[in-house]
Amino acid sequence: MTAMDAFQDHYPDNVAHCYGCGRLNPHGHQIKTIWDGDETVTVYQPEPFHTSVPGFAYGGLIASLIDCHSTGTAAAAMYRQEGRDMDSLPAFRFVTASLHVDFLKPTPIDAPVEIRGRVQEIKGRKVVVRTEVRSGGVLTARGEVVAVQMPENFGA
């Protein structure tokens, strides 16, 4: 993996259909997340149809971006901790156990949104990620996600 490869480009096909981050979902956000030192970064341009109040982005979009930014960060952090290449097997697959969002200011819809994440805790199968969302350098939302490695019997 080079510094510019997005985490989501390495998701195996069977977990690449997520609405927020799956590169194989043509209707989804297809976010792309990379390392920047110890932080992770996603930049996303909202579309006009993501409107809440005219001129501003829907909070569900912001939550979705925080969610998938954080599950991707969790997987990447686990690979980094184990000194493993992201394409090596077995793959780490994380799902969201908990998603908390504080909306601090309205997020403009006509400018790119930058999400930055930091790993707060890695313990067993759990990774806690804290995020900040900015538009034009202004902090508009904060998030905290508990991501848990997907069990083999997920959904059973």
Ligand SMILES: CCCCC/C=C\C/C=C\C/C=C\C/C=C\CCCC(=O)SCCNC(=O)CCNC(=O)[C@H](O)C(C)(C)COP(=O)(O)OP(=O)(O)OC[C@H]1O[C@@H](n2cnc3c(N)ncnc32)[C@H](O)[C@@H]1OP(=O)(O)O
């Ligand atoms: C960079 C990567 C490159 C390679 C990529 C490789 C692979 C791909 C990687 C990722 C891509 C994978 C999927 C992408 C798709 C979607 C991602 C987007 C996110 C979503 O859209 S995904 C859908 C919504 N999501 C669900 O549909 C989950 C439903 N749910 C469950 O399936 C279970 O609920 C589960 C599995 C979450 C936990 O179940 P479990 O039995 O495994 O958990 P368990 O009890 O063992 O807990 C273990 C530790 O998590 C803590 N914990 C558990 N639950 C908690 C909670 N709610 N709040 C706070 N902490 C919690 C415990 O407290 C304990 O922590 P502690 O050890 O510290 O006590």
